[in-house]
Amino acid sequence: xxxxxxxxxxxxxxxxxxxxxxxxxxxxxxxxxxxxxxxxxxxxxxxxxxxxxxxxxxxxxxxxxxxxxxxxxxxxxxxxxxxxxxxxxxxxxxxxxxxxxxxxxxxxxxxxxxxxxxxxxxxxxxxxxxxxxxxxxxxxxxxxxxxxxxxxxxxxxxxxxxxxxxxxxxxxxxxxxxxxxxxxxxxxxxxxxxxxxxxxxxxxxxxxxxxxxxxxxxxxxxxxxxxxxxxxxxxxxxxxxxxxxxxxxxxxxxxxxxxxxxxxxxxxxxxxx
Ligand SMILES: [Zn+2]
Numbered sequence: 001x002x003x004x005x006x007x008x009x010x011x012x013x014x015x016x017x018x019x020x021x022x023x024x025x026x027x028x029x030x031x032x033x034x035x036x037x038x039x040x041x042x043x044x045x046x047x048x049x050x051x052x053x054x055x056x057x058x059x060x061x062x063x064x065x066x067x068x069x070x071x072x073x074x075x076x077x078x079x080x081x082x083x084x085x086x087x088x089x090x091x092x093x094x095x096x097x098x099x100x101x102x103x104x105x106x107x108x109x110x111x112x113x114x115x116x117x118x119x120x121x122x123x124x125x126x127x128x129x130x131x132x133x134x135x136x137x138x139x140x141x142x143x144x145x146x147x148x149x150x151x152x153x154x155x156x157x158x159x160x161x162x163x164x165x166x167x168x169x170x171x172x173x174x175x176x177x178x179x180x181x182x183x184x185x186x187x188x189x190x191x192x193x194x195x196x197x198x199x200x201x202x203x204x205x206x207x208x209x210x211x212x213x214x215x216x217x218x219x220x221x222x223x224x225x226x227x228x229x230x231x232x233x234x235x236x237x238x239x240x241x242x243x244x245x246x247x248x249x250x251x252x253x254x255x256x257x258x259x260x261x262x263x264x265x266x267x268x269x270x271x272x273x
Contacts, residue, residue: 002196005146008225022258029259030269036214036240036257037270043120044212046230047127050219050245051107054264056098057129075195078187079155085176085185092149092188093167099149104135107218110267112136124205126220126227128190143201143208145227147190156184163188197226209234217243219263222250231255 023029037043049059060072070091077084104112112135114120122141123132128149132142152161159181166186169177177186191197209215215234222228222243231251235241243255244266252258259266 003202003226004196005191005193005227006225007193007223008228021256022252022260026259026261026265029257029261029266032257033242033244033259033266034270036242037114037119040119040214040240042212043114043214043216044122044124044208044234044239045111045114045120045216045218046124046220047107047111047132047218048125048220048222048245049127051105051263052102052127052129052131052219054105054107054262055102055129055131057102057131058098072193075192078192079185082175085187086170086174088187089166089170089176092163093170095149096163099129102129102131104131106264106268106271107266108132108135109272110270111216111218113270113272115141122204122208124208124227124230126224128188143205145191145197145201145205146224147188147198149188149190151189152186153189154179154182154184155187157182160189161186202226205230206233209239210237212239215239215241217241217245217249217251217255218267219245220249221245221247 023032053059073084073088078088108131111120111123115137122143123137124143124145125132126146128146130148130150133139152163152166153159156179159179166177178184179186209230210233212234215231217231222231228250231241235254240256241254242257243249243252244259244263246260246262
């Protein structure tokens with residue numbers, strides 16, 4: 001079965017009968033998080049757009065975010081329409097300075113510290129910005145559920161292309177280039193709405209979620225599926241679940257600890273530990 005990316009409000013609220021532990025102030029949140037990190041054997045961080053906003057990358061879904069101004073282009077539309085492909089590439093090139101200038105923030109650096117200390121074997125991310133790799137994770141240990149926007153791939157044969165190659169051809173021909181190997185469209189190496197999820201990433205994320213003992217869901221509103229299934233899966237397999245996000249999320253009610261404070265402020269104390 002092909003699993004496709006979609007937004008879904010599932011409403012895990014109150015199904016467990018457990019009351020969420022929402023911290024009252026940042027200091028006690030940092031302290032409780034520190035205790036849970038110290039006690040954990042295998043930590044699995046899972047990140048969404050909120051961790052990258054302090055790096056200048058907008059959260060697509062938030063008020064004022066890109067998707068409220070520009071409706072996302074679904075995968076079927078990209079495949080069917082040359083105009084949709086051209087529009088997708090125009091938007092990507094318009095974001096290039098932002099992506100190229102972004103550097104890892106405090107959240108990225110704190111998670112890289114856990115990784116280097118051997119506490120976290122890998123990281124699952126919904127982000128496409130390459131900032132976990134830039135913070136020190138090996139590329140193989142960053143499980144990208146929604147792909148990566150810093151390079152391109154043919155949607156037919158998977159051939160990789162770099163963005164300057166795409167841009168030069170786009171500017172020359174006035175339309176999005178096709179693959180030189182198989183003539184199918186070339187797209188950023190991201191997963192669009194309606195596009196099949198990457199099978200290898202899904203398999204690895206499942207194995208990690210089932211074997212960790214502390215799952216940290218950071219900067220995700222947990223409404224895009226199947227990604228949002230991983231915190232739930234980890235919790236069901238016995239892991240403790242911590243949610244760190246500016247806003248309430250769909251799964252606060254099943255979490256062991258919920259921190260509704262700024263991610264950089266919350267994780268800053270863990271940089272270099
Ligand atoms: Zn191809």
